[in-house]
Amino acid sequence: MHYAKQLPCLRITLLLLTLVFAPTAIAADKLKVYTVNYPLAYFTERIAGEQAEVVFPAPPDVDPAFWMPDTDTIIAYQRADLIVINGANYAKWISKVSLPRLRMVDTSRPFADRFLQQQATSHSHGTGGDHSHSGTAFTTWLDPGQAVQQAEVIAAALTRKRTAAKQLFETNLEELKSNLLALDERLARVTTSAADSPILASHPVYQYLARRYGLNLRSVMWEPDEVPDESQWAEFVKILEEHPAKWMLWEAEPASESVERLRSLGVESIVFDPCGNRPESGDFLSVMLKNAASLEDVSR
């Protein structure tokens, strides 16, 4: 009789304990995956679902390609179950730190023989110091076909780490692939009319996009938030004589003064965000769809 009275209390206590500790147990069971840029973080989140805690620790106001993490962040990377890197010499800080190679996943390895090279160009962004765009072109994910391959590498790595969730990873990968291939189809459609037309880019980051869709693209070294000086405009006019572009791709919304002056030269500005860092709103796919919509707007 005495025990019978105590039983409901015991059950409630057990229930409370379960509610308190269950999320901790699930969190501890999750794979910890660190990535070097946002597209890879997005792909991993989509594929792993609840099976992984995906961390992309770069601050929102930096270009992850040229960011250098502090020692604590490097140690956090070292403790991850998987470190998803882009390859193609992206995130140069990787070559200056110690990371466990066996836990690193180079997502661009399947197409490493098709990397594009570019000539040495160096410049600075405000007070951020000089950085160089020499060597291998690294914005690999702008070719959705390559993005699919990168996602496949991530799925394989996750499966190796957690075989039990293989089915989930495969299902999620297929869903992501269908999204990326739909994006590819849409971009292919919109760029068909512009295949031979000269196009300009404010920054040398669209190499793989240009190769995928056969764009006749040439890059300058402008920053969206900085209005080019007169010497840059003079150089631009010269480029325009050789490469009579009607469109110019920007990584972010350019200064209105730059847009107006470009328009006066017969060049329309299009924002095509490579989305290397986490966007303020939306996600990778929504940003890419917005990019495609921008292209559609000007091509009409």
Next chain:
Amino acid sequence: MIDSLYIAWRYVSYNWVRSLTLVACITLIAVLPLSLELLLDESERQLLSRAESTPLVVGAKGSSLDLVMSSLYFGKTLPELISMADAERVIKTGLAQPLPLYVRFKARGAPVVGATLDYFDFRGLHIAQGRNLALLGECVLGARVAENFGLNPGDALLSSPESLFDLAGVYPLKMQVVGILEPAHSADDLAVFVDLKTAWIIQGLVHGHEELVNVTDPTLVMDRSNGNVTATAKLTHYTQITPENIDSFHFHGDPADYPITAVIALPYDDKSSAILRGRFVAGEQPRQIEVPGEVIEGLLANIFRIKSVLDAVILVVGLATVLALVLVFALSLRLRQREIQTIFKLGCSRLTIARFLGAEIVIILAASALLTLLLLGVVERYDEPLVRTLFIR
């Protein structure tokens, strides 16, 4: 019997110099081969346990012993170099994971082991003080190296030049000690660990210097053409890596061509191990692959051949000592002839006299056995450090 033992004890303690000499002789004869056996067993265990926990080692064709000793015990002999491409080849087989090692340089006499962080996981090495390697130019010390050099996290350690006569060689690198490992009771305790890239910096393959494009001193520039700037030898390379200059450190050439001394291959399973070994044996791979356990067993077989010679020598010496002891007892009986006659005249039978003499021998042998056991106990208690000090340096 007690009376006989008492009288024998009185005799033994009265002639204590003679008794002690006899005890020492017998003890030495017993302790030497037995303690050698113990130490050899322990050295075999230590050598084999490290070798057996290392599945496969890939290296340049040549002496398999040099390759294994360099990769496992960081021995002084430098095997022929291979490259990072060989580590890539191992991973491309899909049969094993590679742990590249570059054991070439020294710092104050201790081997500098260039490895990736995976090596620490593989060997189960843990940081006792400080933290693990994070940036270029940092090092983590084995427990005994830290103790011998009196270094702590935050101190600096200079790499040693490969040759004193290499005046035009690379500058020594001032490495920052960031961590001390817990004692592992293995060769890892005697090593200085750096990232592979730091080892290449010591060699001068990866280096940092003033940005050539911005150089104003004309004596630093040999040629400027087609966007390339060629520096003169006057251009100073940084000898310490700091947060201010770390960005200037860069690779020259293809990292796949960068040198290493060996690759520890970790096969996924026994089948993968067999297939991987088969590919090397069949000549599909231009390198040799060794099973460290087999190489060390071969080495130990040689050591045991030497040990059997040593055992024979000890046996002969032991026999000679036993004969000498018999002689000592026989001579002592002759010297004690008058004493024995006196005992006989006092009324003791010959059997009683024999019991007295037998009891003396028993006491001497018992004391020797006790001392032998004590010494063997000490050897067994300290066999691990003794082996590391005497055999595995």
